[in-house]
Amino acid sequence: MDKILLGHGSGGKLMHALINEHFSPAFGNTGSGDSAVITVPSKRLAYTTDSYVVSPLFFPGGNIGDLAVCGTVNDLAVAGAEPLYLTAGFIIEEGFPLSELQRIVRSMAESAAAAGVRIVAGDTKVVNRGKADGLFINTSGIGVLREGVDITPMNIRPGDAVIISGEIGNHGVAVLAERNSLTFDPPVLSDTRPLNGLVREMFEVTEHIGFMRDPTRGGLATTLKEAALESGLCIRIRESAIPVPPPVKGACGLLGLDPLYVANEGILIAVAAADAGERLVNAMRKHPHGRQAALIGTVATSPAGAVLLETEIGGSRIIDMLQGEQLPRIC
Amino acid sequence: MDKILLGHGSGGKLMHALINEHFSPAFGNTGSGDSAVITVPSKRLAYTTDSYVVSPLFFPGGNIGDLAVCGTVNDLAVAGAEPLYLTAGFIIEEGFPLSELQRIVRSMAESAAAAGVRIVAGDTKVVNRGKADGLFINTSGIGVLREGVDITPMNIRPGDAVIISGEIGNHGVAVLAERNSLTFDPPVLSDTRPLNGLVREMFEVTEHIGFMRDPTRGGLATTLKEAALESGLCIRIRESAIPVPPPVKGACGLLGLDPLYVANEGILIAVAAADAGERLVNAMRKHPHGRQAALIGTVATSPAGAVLLETEIGGSRIIDMLQGEQLPRIC
Numbered sequence: 001m002d003k004i005l006l007g008h009g010s011g012g013k014l015m016h017a018l019i020n021e022h023f024s025p026a027f028g029n030t031g032s033g034d035s036a037v038i039t040v041p042s043k044r045l046a047y048t049t050d051s052y053v054v055s056p057l058f059f060p061g062g063n064i065g066d067l068a069v070c071g072t073v074n075d076l077a078v079a080g081a082e083p084l085y086l087t088a089g090f091i092i093e094e095g096f097p098l099s100e101l102q103r104i105v106r107s108m109a110e111s112a113a114a115a116g117v118r119i120v121a122g123d124t125k126v127v128n129r130g131k132a133d134g135l136f137i138n139t140s141g142i143g144v145l146r147e148g149v150d151i152t153p154m155n156i157r158p159g160d161a162v163i164i165s166g167e168i169g170n171h172g173v174a175v176l177a178e179r180n181s182l183t184f185d186p187p188v189l190s191d192t193r194p195l196n197g198l199v200r201e202m203f204e205v206t207e208h209i210g211f212m213r214d215p216t217r218g219g220l221a222t223t224l225k226e227a228a229l230e231s232g233l234c235i236r237i238r239e240s241a242i243p244v245p246p247p248v249k250g251a252c253g254l255l256g257l258d259p260l261y262v263a264n265e266g267i268l269i270a271v272a273a274a275d276a277g278e279r280l281v282n283a284m285r286k287h288p289h290g291r292q293a294a295l296i297g298t299v300a301t302s303p304a305g306a307v308l309l310e311t312e313i314g315g316s317r318i319i320d321m322l323q324g325e326q327l328p329r330i331c
Numbered sequence: 332m333d334k335i336l337l338g339h340g341s342g343g344k345l346m347h348a349l350i351n352e353h354f355s356p357a358f359g360n361t362g363s364g365d366s367a368v369i370t371v372p373s374k375r376l377a378y379t380t381d382s383y384v385v386s387p388l389f390f391p392g393g394n395i396g397d398l399a400v401c402g403t404v405n406d407l408a409v410a411g412a413e414p415l416y417l418t419a420g421f422i423i424e425e426g427f428p429l430s431e432l433q434r435i436v437r438s439m440a441e442s443a444a445a446a447g448v449r450i451v452a453g454d455t456k457v458v459n460r461g462k463a464d465g466l467f468i469n470t471s472g473i474g475v476l477r478e479g480v481d482i483t484p485m486n487i488r489p490g491d492a493v494i495i496s497g498e499i500g501n502h503g504v505a506v507l508a509e510r511n512s513l514t515f516d517p518p519v520l521s522d523t524r525p526l527n528g529l530v531r532e533m534f535e536v537t538e539h540i541g542f543m544r545d546p547t548r549g550g551l552a553t554t555l556k557e558a559a560l561e562s563g564l565c566i567r568i569r570e571s572a573i574p575v576p577p578p579v580k581g582a583c584g585l586l587g588l589d590p591l592y593v594a595n596e597g598i599l600i601a602v603a604a605a606d607a608g609e610r611l612v613n614a615m616r617k618h619p620h621g622r623q624a625a626l627i628g629t630v631a632t633s634p635a636g637a638v639l640l641e642t643e644i645g646g647s648r649i650i651d652m653l654q655g656e657q658l659p660r661i662c
Contacts, residue, residue, distance in 0.1 A: 005655075005656070006655075006656040006659045007654075007655040007656040009548075009656075009659070010548060010549060010653055010655065010656040010657070010659070011547065011548025011549030011553055011594075011653060012548075012549045012553055012652045012653030012654060012655070012656070013651075013652045013653065013654055013655075014655065014656075015548075016557075016652070034379050034381070034406040034409075034410070034544075035377040035378060035379040035406050035407055035409075035410035035412065035474075036377070036378045036379065037375065037376070037377060037378075037410070037476065038375075038376050038377075038378050039374055039375055039376070040371065040374050040376060041374070042374070043370055043371050043372070043373075043374065044368065044369075044370055045368070045369050045370070045371060046366040046367070046368060046369075047366060047367045047368075047369050047416060047418065047451060047452055047473065048365050048366040048367065048418065048452050049418035049419070049420045049452050049453065049454050049469070049471055050365070050420065050454045051420040051421070051422050051454050051456045051469060052456075053422060053456045053458050055458075055462075075365040075366050076366055078365075078366075079365070079366035079368070081366065085378060087378065087379065087380035087471050088380070089380045089381065089382040089420075089469045089471075090382070091382050091384060091422070091467055091469075120378060121378055121379050121380050121471075122380065123380050123381045123382050123469075125382045125383075125384045125467075125660075126659070127384050127386075127464060127467075127659075127660060128659065128660070130461075131386075131463070131464040132462070132463055132464070132467075133458060133462040133463070136422055136456075136458075136463075136467065138380070138382060138420045138422075138454075138469035138471075140380055140418050140420075140452075140469075140471035142378065142473065143366075145368065213365075216342065217340075217341060217342025217343075217346075218341060218342030218343045222342055222343055226347075263342075320344075321343045321344045321347070322341055322342060322343030322344065323338075323343060323344055323345075324336075324337075324338040324341065324343070324344075324345065325336070325337040325338040325340075325341040325343070325345075326341070328337045328340070328341070328457070328458075328459065329456075329458060329459070
């Protein structure tokens with residue numbers, strides 16, 4: 001049997017075989033019953049979900065499996081939580097190659113191990129050929145919130161420093177290149193990776209991180225605009241300070257994309273008190289996932305709700321949210 | 332705008348409008364950020380996930396929305412937990428009517444209210460036309476486990492009573508009828524409903540309920556066979572005691588289906604000490620979702636791992652798990 005059949009989603013014998021032979025060994029579960037019993041170290045938790053529909057399923061630097069684990073781990077991490085447990089729901093198109101599912105499940109297990117989280121419950125549904133696009137994965141995640149930590153745009157204050165943890169645009173360009181059979185030299189690899197270790201280091205430096213978010217769909221521009229709108233303040237960033245890798249810059253020029261709106265999967269932005277900014281960046285640069293961390297701007301009071309980009313040629317540009325859809329199915 | 336566009340899943344302006352105008356008001360969330368902050372009353376939790384791909388999306392007695400809420404609530408309830416929080420992930424096909432999405436979201440909100448749970452986090456992805464089948468929904472759920480309660484097939488003991496909370500076959504037949512434009516008189520309605528209230532009543536009677544499970548995909552037969560295999564014991568049930576509504580019996584005869592393998596969404600089986608069986612059934616019958624509760628069998632030691640059905644004509648039949656797929660996309 002090398003392809004997924006409708007019966008693999010039936011609740012019967014085939015599904016039990018799929019779970020017992022493939023999912024349970026990879027995720028280390030006993031697989032009895034539908035609900036997992038978990039123990040949490042504190043009663044204040046972060047809880048999130050994301051579905052992943054990236055196309056194609058495999059791209060330079062990752063696949064839908066590690067994306068589904070890292071994406072949810074990162075949602076929890078930027079909420080100030082230490083991720084602990086994940087669930088995974090698979091919607092599979094009939095005829096999907098079992099070998100590809102195995103590769104994806106293996107990537108999920110590896111990413112979960114790298115992030116130190118456990119995938120404790122799962123679900124498999126199979127739909128008829130032509131009724132899905134290979135594979136969709138949903139993950140949900142639970143993390144324990146750090147004592148005294150409260151991450152919200154309402155904590156952003158005028159004068160705060162705006163920090164980015166790394167280079168922008170890699171994930172979106174990597175997926176787009178794969179989708180269109182483009183090759184870049186050097187290749188652009190997705191930045192899919194878990195950020196909870198980096199966030200842990202950041203909280204060693206200071207507990208006073210008011211706001212964090214990972215700029216995925218919609219890119220850095222949309223995330224900053226959300227923060228500006230939700231805080232009612234103005235975020236001013238310097239184009240020259242934003243780390244855009246030259247291959248991403250080149251590819252975006254070629255494809256008519258603005259790197260500020262291209263999706264990322266392994267970076268975060270943080271807003272912290274001005275006096276903590278330098279120290280945070282220095283600590284982040286010592287972490288493998290924060291080598292390119294940079295101070296990219298500051299918070300001002302007006303114009304309220306706006307993001308202003310100081311361009312490299314000395315002008316100023318108003319940054320809005322992504323309008324419509326630049327790159328569908330990027331995550 | 333009356334149809335879902337790719338831009339509704341972009342992370343940008345359209346997605347924010349969809350969330351702010353439709354999801355947040357229905358679910359009562361503020362919608363800031365990706366992770367919800369939740370507080371749980373105890374550190375021992377049940378955690379589960381399910382994806383819903385039912386076709387068609389609307390069927391007699393329910394739709395994919397209340398199914399997605401009740402299914403996950405029930406997974407938690409039969410684990411012995413009191414469900415508290417849910418997440419909802421939507422994968423929507425481009426062009427899906429916004430009015431149908433609204434109806435579905437409203438059903439989800441109503442079911443969540445009926446079950447006393449909150450939908451605290453969500454996600455929306457849109458895929459190109461032809462790459463999904465209208466709408467898929469994933470829900471995950473967290474519940475708090477009752478003190479001292481441990482629901483597992485390992486608790487099943489020889490002599491225990493096997494209880495069913497209601498009639499079998501309604502959900503599967505309702506979906507199949509809708510799919511094939513069949514009408515029955517009286518109509519067969521899906522039994523989609525939350526069972527946590529019924530389970531609460533059951534624990535008022537006794538804390539000694541060793542095992543519960545909801546016989547969804549694969550039906551009563553598959554659930555009993557799982558319990559027999561996992562406990563290493565033999566489950567003997569009496570055909571005459573199993574409540575099969577006459578319209579379900581008729582429809583199954585017509586369609587060549589065995590009601591024992593047809594999916595349910597609003598019933599559970601429970602295994603409890605023999606002396607508690609009668610009392611449990613009496614209490615369950617007082618609850619609106621347990622009116623047809625019945626003792627359907629007992630647990631024996633051998634043949635180990637087997638389910639034996641004592642037929643109405645006095646014979647005995649070995650019941651196996653569902654093989655292959657009888658009714659694809661039933662939930």
